[in-house]
Amino acid sequence: MKFGLLLPHFGEQASREKLLEGSKLAEAKGFDSVWVRDHLVFEPHGEMEKPNRTFYDALTTLTAIGAVTEKLELGTGSLIPFRHPLVTALMAGTITQLVGPRLILGFGAGTFDHEFEAIGWGDLDRVEAVRSNAEILKRVFTENDVTYDDGIFSFENVTIEPKPVGGRVPFWYCGATPRSARLAAEYADGWMPGRISLATMDRRIQKMREMTDASGRPMPTVAVIPPTSIEETREEALQHVNVPGLLAWANKAKFAVKPPRVPSRPSRTWRASSSSATRTRPSRRSGSSRRWASSTWCSTSGSSSTDSSSRSSSSAARCCRSCADAGTRGADQ
Template identity: 45%
Template sequence: MTTRFGLLVPHFGLEADPDLLVEGARLAEARGFDSLWVRDHLVFHPHGMEGTDRTFIDPFVTLSYLAGVTERIGLGAATIIPFRHPINLAYSVASMSWITRRKFDLGIGAGTFDHEFAVIGQADEDRVQMMKEQVLIARRLWSGETIEWNSERYTFTDVDLKPQPLHPVPVWWGGATPAAARLAVDFCEGWLPGRITFPTYLQRMKKIKEMCVAQGKPMIMTGAVPVTSIDDTTRSAVERLNVPGLIKNANAQKFWVKPKSGEFTKIEELDGSILAGTPDDIVGGIQRYQELGCDLLVFDFRMRFPDYLQQIEVLAKEVLPRVQATAGAAAR
C-alpha cells in the first residue's frame, strides 16, 4: 500500500508565525510531502498538553495563504467543527478549491470544547447531527444543485453555489471513539482519528472493516495524526514532549484501549498516538501504521515547532525514503 504523508502547520500557539508557515510549506513541498494540514477552533483554549498561548489563525485563511506560496502540495483540515452556517462552510471550501486549484481533504468532527458552542448560542445542540447536516447541505451545493432546505436548524430556498470545487472533496470523520468510526463508515470517505494508540487503532480498524463488509461498500480511507518528535536518541526526543500532559490527556480518552493496569502511566504506553525517538524509531512506528492499513499520516510537530524546519528535514531525509521503499516493495 502507499501511505500519504502530511504535516500539521504552525498556525496556532506561541510559534504561529507567517514566515515560519511559508518556510515550512515550501520545504514540505520541496521534500515531497503530500499535504499541509490545519486545525479548527473558534475560541481557542489550548489542550493541557500544549502551551498556554491562545494565538489561532483561521484554517481556511491559513491554507489559502500557503497555497499562494507553493505550487502543488495538497491541503487538508483535521478537523473542521460545526461553528459555521452550512452555506458558509460550502462556500469556504469551494472558494479555496477554486482559487488554489488544489486537492482538499475535509476532516470534520463534533468538537471537544463546550465553551466554543456556548459563545454562539449552540450549547444545547446535538453537534454530531449538526455536523452531518452541514455536510449534507455542502455536498449538494458542491454538486451544482440549486437547493432548498427546511429543518429545525436551517431553512432556506433557491440557493446555489458558484464556483464549485475543482476537485472532489473527500470527507473524513475525526475522532477515536467507536461512534466516530461508525460515522466515518456510514457517512464519509475516510476516518481520521487524530491521536490514537496502536491497540485502539487496531480495534477500530477491525470494526471498520466489518462494517464496510456488512454494508457492501469498499473499505474507507483511514489515517492518524500522531504527535511526533525526532532526535539523536529516544530519550532526547521524548524529553522534548510534555509527557505528563500527554499522559493526562490519554487517561481522559474514555474509549482508548487501556493498558492492563487500567491507566496510562508511562510514555511507552502511548505508542501510536506519539511517534518519538530516533529516525529508526519513527520508521518502525510508520511501518506499524502501514501494517494496520493506514492510508494517511499527518505528523503533528506542535511540540517541536521551535525547530519545525529541522524536524521536516530529518523526517524527509532519514525516515520517509525508507518507509516509502518498504510500502512500494509490499505493493509489488
C-alpha cells in the same frame, strides 16, 4: 501510504514565515500534505501547549499555503461546525478555484462548549451538525437550487458558485471514539483520529470494515495525527514531550483498548558448579506505563474510491516519530 505535517498556525509558534516557508520546505522534502486545526475561541490544551491564545483561521491559512505551493494536499484536522455549512461550501469552492483540487475537509464535533455558546449555538447537537455539514456540502458542491431541512439547518433553492474544481471535496470524520469510526464508515470518505493507540486504532478499523462490507460503501481512507517530537536521539526527542501530561490525558480517556498485562517473570535460581550454594534473583516488575515509543509509524490506508463526482481522498496523514501509541498505554478510553 502518505505523510503530512500539522502546521504551526496556533500558539507561540504561529507565524507567517513558519507557515509559508515551512510549507514550501515540506513540499520540497517530499511530504504529501499539510494540515490545520480549527477553533473559534481557542484555549490551549494544557498537557501539550503553552498558554498562548493566538490562532490563525484554518481555511484562510490553507488558502495562503496553497498560493505558495503546487502539489501539497491541504487538509483540515479538523473543522468544527461553528460555521454555517453554506459559508463553508463557498469558502471551500473558492479555495479550489484559487489553488486547485487539493483540499480535504476533515470535520469533528469539537471538544469545548464555550466556542458554541459564544455564537448562540450552545444547544446545538454537534455530532448531528457534522452529519448536516456532510450532506449539505455534498449536495451544494454538485447541485443547484438545493432545498434542505434537517431540523438544524434549512434553506430553499440555494445555488453556491463556484463549484469545487475537480468535483466534490472529500469529507473525513475526525475523532478517536468508537462512534466517530462508525459515523465515518456510515457517510464519510475518511476517518482520522488524533491521539490513539495502535491497538485501539486497529479495533476501530475492524469495525469500519465490518460496516462497509455490510453496506457496500467504500472503506474510508484511514489516517492519524499523533503527537510527535523529532530529534537525533530518543532521549533528545523526549525532552520536548510532556510525558506526565499525556499520560494523565490517556488515563482519563474512556474508550481505549487496554494492552494485555505483562506477567512478572518468576524468580530465577541457579547454583554454582563448584559448591552447593544457591542464589535467587528477584523477579522483575512488568514494564512501566511511562515507557514511550519513538519509532516511526504510519496509518494504514483503506482503499478509498468515491463516486464519479468526488476526487480521490487516498492521502493518509500523518506521522513521524510518534509518542501516541505508548502514550495511551494503560488508558481506559
